[in-house]
Amino acid sequence: MSTQRPRNAAVTGIGVIAPNGLRTDAYWKSVSEGLSVLDTITREGCGHLPLRVAGEVRAFDAADLIEERFLVQTDRFSHYAMAATVLALDDAGLGSTGPENPYDVGVITAAGSGGGEFGQRELQKLWGQGSKFVGPYQSIAWFYAASTGQISIRGGFKGPCGVVASDEAGGLDAIAGAARGVRRGTGAMLVGAAEAPLAPYSMVCQLGYPELSTVEDPARAYRPFTEGASGFVPAEGGAMLVVEDEHRARERGAEIRALVAGHAATFTGASQWERSREGLAQAIRGALAEAGCAPEEIDVVFADALGVPAADRAEALAIADALGAHGTRVPVTAPKTGIGRAYCGAPLLDTAAAVLAMEHGRIPPTPNVFDVCHDIDLVTSNARPAELRTALVLSRGLMGSNAALVVRRGGENARPSGRT
Amino acid sequence: MITTEVTVDELAALMKKAAGITVDPLELAQSFDAPFGTLGLDSLGLLGIVGELENRYSRPLPPDAERCKTPREFLDLVNDTLKAGA
Numbered sequence: 001m002s003t004q005r006p007r008n009a010a011v012t013g014i015g016v017i018a019p020n021g022l023r024t025d026a027y028w029k030s031v032s033e034g035l036s037v038l039d040t041i042t043r044e045g046c047g048h049l050p051l052r053v054a055g056e057v058r059a060f061d062a063a064d065l066i067e068e069r070f071l072v073q074t075d076r077f078s079h080y081a082m083a084a085t086v087l088a089l090d091d092a093g094l095g096s097t098g099p100e101n102p103y104d105v106g107v108i109t110a111a112g113s114g115g116g117e118f119g120q121r122e123l124q125k126l127w128g129q130g131s132k133f134v135g136p137y138q139s140i141a142w143f144y145a146a147s148t149g150q151i152s153i154r155g156g157f158k159g160p161c162g163v164v165a166s167d168e169a170g171g172l173d174a175i176a177g178a179a180r181g182v183r184r185g186t187g188a189m190l191v192g193a194a195e196a197p198l199a200p201y202s203m204v205c206q207l208g209y210p211e212l213s214t215v216e217d218p219a220r221a222y223r224p225f226t227e228g229a230s231g232f233v234p235a236e237g238g239a240m241l242v243v244e245d246e247h248r249a250r251e252r253g254a255e256i257r258a259l260v261a262g263h264a265a266t267f268t269g270a271s272q273w274e275r276s277r278e279g280l281a282q283a284i285r286g287a288l289a290e291a292g293c294a295p296e297e298i299d300v301v302f303a304d305a306l307g308v309p310a311a312d313r314a315e316a317l318a319i320a321d322a323l324g325a326h327g328t329r330v331p332v333t334a335p336k337t338g339i340g341r342a343y344c345g346a347p348l349l350d351t352a353a354a355v356l357a358m359e360h361g362r363i364p365p366t367p368n369v370f371d372v373c374h375d376i377d378l379v380t381s382n383a384r385p386a387e388l389r390t391a392l393v394l395s396r397g398l399m400g401s402n403a404a405l406v407v408r409r410g411g412e413n414a415r416p417s418g419r420t
Numbered sequence: 421m422i423t424t425e426v427t428v429d430e431l432a433a434l435m436k437k438a439a440g441i442t443v444d445p446l447e448l449a450q451s452f453d454a455p456f457g458t459l460g461l462d463s464l465g466l467l468g469i470v471g472e473l474e475n476r477y478s479r480p481l482p483p484d485a486e487r488c489k490t491p492r493e494f495l496d497l498v499n500d501t502l503k504a505g506a
Binding site: 068139 | 465
């Protein structure tokens with residue numbers, strides 16, 4: 001019998017496809033400089049809709065990274081996820097060859113809406129020309145599970161695979177699922193989420209959300225935690241991470257960029273923003289407990305920052321409820337105000353930003369937000385230098401899910417995970 | 421002869437259009453007995469090609485068309501069907 005060593009889930013690779021950067025380093029440069037790329041939506045067939053401002057991924061050519069046979073059978077949301085996966089694998093030093101043991105690598109993605117653009121195109125053929133004109137890939141391309149499946153097939157990853165078909169907060173649940181997979185014995189997990197909600201059908205679906213901002217000025221459309229808060233703007237893109245058994249990663253000489261230390265999720269009902277205070281606070285407590293982390297150890301909070309006054313108030317109060325006096329002192333940031341909310345991709349982009357912030361010792365600012373009207377220390381205007389060992393990432397979904405994730409800094413100076 | 425025959429060139433073009441697979445017609449002719457899988461074409465891709473041909477010739481192909489394993493098997497079946505119906 002070998003002695004059981006604890007298996008910590010380490011982040012060893014990050015791949016980002018975002019409106020403000022098509023690679024991880026470009027994303028971090030934009031985020032740390034507080035660049036806002038919110039702009040008028042330019043996608044074909046969308047100009048007449050009352051949703052005008054979003055974070056579009058522009059100048060992205062999926063064919064740079066992904067073979068055409070995978071592109072023709074998938075929607076844009078999977079293109080982003082597959083491209084981010086290539087970047088994450090390269091970053092982790094796992095990109096050059098296939099997996100040594102295919103069953104030791106799994107895939108989990110989260111998806112909020114699937115492939116609306118692909119689905120619309122094929123359904124238009126169905127009603128315009130007839131069922132014979134619908135392509136067979138309609139049967140797989142628009143499903144929530146498409147990205148997990150295609151990443152698995154393309155990479156030859158035959159370990160545990162899954163999909164979190166949930167709200168925005170499902171992005172954090174997916175990371176937790178990957179960490180569980182590693183703790184249960186899988187060597188590495190590809191995990192993340194990317195979304196493509198900027199197509200006519202997808203946008204019409206979103207118009208029913210009372211939280212959606214229809215403000216036409218990109219500088220004023222998404223300003224959470226201010227008196228001018230008028231809802232959120234959507235974004236495309238997301239991020240994929242390589243989450244790996246820490247021991248395995250060290251054995252192969254990989255850099256430990258962060259440790260996934262704790263997570264918890266709760267549910268408080270669709271658009272019940274006052275109630276999300278309790279749910280989010282409980283999620284934070286759960287994540288801290290799993291991480292073995294005291295509230296005072298949290299060095300930075302990446303806020304959900306919905307931009308709806310009642311939701312912003314609930315979040316500020318939840319942070320104070322869960323972290324006590326530390327809750328009003330800890331720096332809080334929301335870099336997503338510069339790019340919009342990429343649904344399930346949003347908490348992945350925030351987690352990537354949290355890891356990068358810990359590595360660079362800089363808390364990125366919250367673009368377009370200057371006049372904070374809640375009792376939190378929101379980082380605005382410029383990045384704030386800080387020694388960061390532990391970050392808390394928060395996410396809420398429009399349908400009522402709340403989640404919190406604690407990540408610890410990797411590297412030699414990192415504290416051991418709470419699980420040791 | 422009526423020119424309803426689907427050629428290797430056309431099959432290569434259909435593989436590109438329906439399944440995103442770039443294959444040189446000469447290479448395709450040389451891999452005439454290779455399984456579609458080795459060319460990168462999966463079952464849904466072949467189904468898409470069957471659909472394209474059915475629309476192009478305005479007639480159904482037999483159910484076995486989408487189960488063909490090789491380019492030779494597929495083109496023989498398709499062209500026999502088209503000739504029989506011509």
